[in-house]
Amino acid sequence: MKPTLVAGATHRFTYRVPENKTVPDLFPEAHDFQIMPHVFATGYMVGLMEWACMDLIRPHLEDGEGTLGTLIDVNHTAATPPGLTINVDVECLEVKGKWSRFKVKAHDGIDVIGEGFHERYAVMWDKFKARVSEKAVKAGVAA
Template sequence: MKDTLTPGLKHRFSYTVPATKTVPHLYEESPELQAMPEVFATAFMVGLMEWTCVQLLAPHMDEGEGSVGVHVDVSHVSATPPGLTVTVEAECIEVKGPRAKFRVAAHDGVDEIGAGIHDRFIVAWNRFERGLAPKRAMVADQPLEETPA
């Protein structure tokens, strides 16, 4: 990680919500989720917040580095139908060693739809993959089971 990653850095990212990012598309095998309204899913909102933070971090990473999300504490207070554009604003508020903390907020052009805190841990991808290797080996030869619909 470069020493340019400091508190106070900000980044904004906008994304137009397609129907595929609504609640019924989270787990299409779930009849409970299929019955819910087609509005921007909380899980996709959180993912958009993570994406914005990853973009903020990108110029401050060394070769072979990236980040993984390690904590999310956000609200989702307003529904957004497909077609509206959600803008996420992220601000780095703390850097402690390889951990970066962000204040995030999302707005759909009508309302603030969510806000909170997100932490990411900066990792060397080769080291991360070495740590993951034993888990990958556990499932390498096992067929994936499908969850019944």
């Protein structure tokens, strides 16, 4: 990772919640999810927070590099129906080499729906994919 990512960097990510990002869509094979209300799922909120952090980091990556989420510590405090727009505000709190930590906060225009912390680690995709392939072969699930 380039040394240009520094603590204090901020970014806002905006996303309109579609009909297919509700709790029943998260795991269609899970009956308990199917009987829940059609509101923005916590799992999708976590992904949205990661996406916002990736957007902030992207200009600071070397060619062939990407980041992996390594920690998520957030709450989800308000339901959001499809059609509302969520703003995710992220702030880089700390950078140590390839590791970075962020404060994340999501708001749907009416309520703060979630906030907390997220950490990411930069990797070279080719090396990462090779390690995953080796693991799959070792487990006997490689094609």
